Amino acid sequence: MDEVSYRNSADRTDQSVRQADIPHQARIYNYLLGGNHHFAGDRNAAEEALAVFPDLRIAARENRAFLRRATRFAALAGVRQFLEIGAGIPTAPALHEIAQQIAPDSRVLYVDNEPMFFVQVRDLLVGTEQGKVSCLEADLRDPERILSSSVLRETLDLTRPVALSLLAVLHFLEDDDDPYGIVERLLTALPSGSYLTISHPTGDFEPTTEALGEKFRSRGISARQRDRTQVAGFFRGLEFVDPGLVPIHTWRPDDPILADVTEAAVSIYGAVACKP
Template sequence: MTFRSGELSAADRIDTTVAHPARRYNYLLGGKDNFAADRQSGDALAAAMPTIRLAAVENRMFLHRAVRFLAQQGVRQFLDIGTGIPTADNTHEVAQAIDPAVRVVYVDNDPIVLAHARALLNSTPEGRTAYLDADLRDPERILAHPDLRATLDLTRPVALMLVAILHFIRDDEGPRSILDRLVAALPSGSYVVASHVTWEFLPPEVTAKLEANNQDGRFQARTTEQFAGLLDGLELVEPGIVSVSRWRADDAPQPRPSVRDVSFNGAVARVR
């Protein structure tokens, strides 16, 4: 990847002293691609909410089920924003297991994710993957990126993946307008897959501890109703907005974790 004049290289943009959501998520999933600041932040969250690692795993399983469902519906293109550090069964691996010709574009803004993606995200010969170094807050840059245009055909259905990322977009940053801009670029028959942390089922003392770990205000949990507002105008696929642990999970190990222990909502919605 080349950088425009005045931009920092990927290596120069890595700050290991500050926790990054992608690396912290990697730590909570049991990965090794993280730094002390990420582990410290993850441990602080786990101290406040002991089931947070379970929540991270259930969110990942939701992604797998949603991708598999959409691939079975005939979707052959995926735009995965906020992909995080590659791990087992990434979006393209799940989808290409159903059709090797599936194409996937990944988007993230962490240089470490970029480095891992270049090394590990290998497509089938029939399909294709691309990685964009970009931020969800700049949808125009994502949509105009030549690698996206070279990989995806935006005249055909695309699954827009926004898994565990919308809660990092504050209300003052216009999450609904960002989502509207991305959806507007997709044809009818496309889908949005989204998951979002909610604290509405947690006791006040747990919520207070979690808020204490959000001193920079970067994280914004939303209620089920608020999450639904972000998806307004889309056609929800059954069972609608539910805990990620319950979304089309009949074949998942039973019994399913409680809504409180997971505290993550998920949904798949169709673009009309």
């Protein structure tokens, strides 16, 4: 039976209201995707970012499309367990909808640190009777909390392959947060046959994206771009799925690439890799 784990939703609503003027990356992303779950502070921060990098909505859209393709790949490869950290506010189709459309018995755990996420999950995260959908409030910076959580143990069996998704979230970690160590710790807990999917903004194709990072940092949001070699470092010891680490819009596209979807417009690397 589908299950969503949450606590004290009324308290979370109050907390979100108190933070209405403080932008949060999950709500900014929701705004860029045309969602309804954001505050004035998020909209203002997003519009300031768009003034610096007008293609930001294209990048957000392509990131969601990459999530759909990567999830579909993992499900078709036989994976039935999915862990998305930094899940953000649900946007249709959500990861569990993609996975359970292919395999109704898929089990999905969403992890995020945004209070509004937990206000919305009961209405938006409705899965199949055969599968399971759960949520955990935790920060990527604390992998031990995630891995030791009772919610994770009730949702996922870590003796069986898991598809771990870290989509457009690692750039919020500064080098001092030890992002490579965090990814390694998460992967260590997963068995052989598991998959890692990452998307990560880069300045390799468009110099103005560095100004975009500075704009977010001025709003109190870390935004660390990394080049191709640095992003590849997250996949150490894994086997890339073809075509490897590429601009996300070129990773197994479903349709012909639109004219406005260029490397500079997207400025995000992505890949799927398997743990041998």
